[in-house]
Amino acid sequence: MAGKNLVGPEADVLDLGTVFRALADEHRRSVMTELAADRSDSERGCNSFNLPISKQTQTHHFRVLREAGLIDEIDYGNRKGIRLRRADIDKRFPGLLTLLGAESPGGTAPR
C-alpha cells in the first residue's frame, strides 16, 4: 500500500539556478503557486491541477519539479501523489514560498 517515494536531491544541495529554471515555466509555476498557497500541505493527485497539457508533458513537468527538489512524488503504481517539500524549501530558500503564494489568484495569503 505504501507508495515508493521517488527521490529528489537533499535539502542541502538544492541549487538556486535549477529552482529558478524550474519556476520559469508557466505550468510548473502554477503548480507551485497552488501548493505554496495551501498551508495544509496535503498530498495531491497529479490531475488535481487541471493543467491544459497532455499527460506525457505533465509527467515531464513533475519530474523537473522533483529533480529541482521542490516536490516529492509518491509512486503508487497506477497513480501518483504530489507533495510540496515546504520544510526543505523554507530551510534552503527562506521567502521563496511566500513569494509564490503571493501570486495565488485567491489573493495574497500571508500568515
Place this chain on the structure above:
Amino acid sequence: MAGKNLVGPEADVLDLGTVFRALADEHRRSVMTELAADRSDSERGCNSFNLPISKQTQTHHFRVLREAGLIDEIDYGNRKGIRLRRADIDKRFPGLLTLLGAESPGGTAPR
C-alpha cells in the same frame, strides 16, 4: 552629461515569470547576486562584472534584466551604467533580493 535612463516596466507590472526566466540564466544571476549583495547600490559599469562572454552577449543579458524590471541602464553614449532597482523589487517581490544575496560567495547570508 546626464545619461538617459533606458526605461523598463513600472514596479506594479513586474511579472514573476519574467523575473524567474531572467534569473534562470547563470550569467544574469551572477550579476544580480553581486548587485543584491552590495548594500550601497552604487551605479556600476558593465564590465565590472567580469563576465566570460562577448560584449554582444552582455548587451543581450543586460537588456533582459532591464526588461524584467530588475535593473536600470543609464546610457552615456559610449558607455553604460547599471543600477539595481532595489526599492521596486523589494516592494513587488519582498525577499527575492535576500534570496539572491544569500548566494553571494562573500555571504550576506542570515544563518
Place this chain on the structure above:
DNA sequence: CTTCAGGTACGATTCAAGTCGTACCTGAAG
C-alpha cells in the same frame, strides 16, 4: 581631424526545453 574602447544592431548558428504521438506498464474494478 583620427584613433580607440565601449556599446548596439542584425543575422546566423547551436542547443536546450516544451510538446505530443505511439507504445507500453501498473493496479483496480468488473
Place this chain on the structure above:
DNA sequence: CTTCAGGTACGACTTGAATCGTACCTGAAG
C-alpha cells in the same frame, strides 16, 4: 481473465534562448 484510467518511456518536432561574427555608432582623448 479482460477492461480501463493513470502514468511512463522513447522518439520526433518545434520554438525560444544563448552565443558570436560582422558591421556600425558614440564620445573621449590624442
